[in-house]
Amino acid sequence: MPLHIYPTADDVLHGLARYFVGQARPAIAARGRFSVALSGGSSPKKLYELLASPAYQSQVDWAKVYFFFGDERNVPPTDPESNYGMARAALLAPLHLADTQVFAVDTALPPAEAARAYTRAIEAFFAPYEARFDLVLLGLGADAHTASLFPHTSVLRDPGVGAREVFVAEKQVYRITLTAPLLNQARAGAFLVYGADKAAAVQRVLHGPRDIDELPAQLIAPAGELQWFLDSAAASLLPNVEQE
């Protein structure tokens, strides 16, 4: 499992930004576009700001990049909890992308309907081929959830390829998440994890016994490659690690 461990969170963000560019360029050269499923929460905000900064903005043909979301909270785009709202402010608006390049979950719909509509939008984008993102960006919760694949939820055993609604009991909210089989059709996946509060989850996901109900992030195994981008604090419980 390729691990990239950096001294600070700032170094991790630059490492992943360089990886993003390194994935985007050959995809655009080979297939004319680069499709990405974004992660949400708070960790990726600085990554998105970095990608939209002049240093990285000039390195990618952004008109050929298409953005989806690995998961979404069941809130309007203006809500501070909205993954789309966060990505729009940090990345999508600064890059002045066309509306046709951004595929947000329609949270005005009831969650199950929103999930079905999002599945159809993804299928239509990739048709006539199977849905295969070039890159899936992922985060990791301290409870080992990723996207909105939360511990002990039925979506963890859903064999379908698409988006699903999920009820997160401890938060008493609905969310929309891509299923693990869809995420795993990706050409590449990259986890971004920093901070000491994630160290135990990182250790258990990477080195603990397989237990997908407790450790949903263990479900992630993209058809292409999977990379982990960690800071030294998040990697502090891993055995024998070398820093970049």
Ligand SMILES: O=C1O[C@H](COP(=O)(O)O)[C@@H](O)[C@H](O)[C@H]1O
């Ligand atoms: O709720 C969520 O949590 C995970 C992890 O977020 P982080 O800010 O703790 O890194 C995130 O990947 C997911 O997209 C988000 O909706």
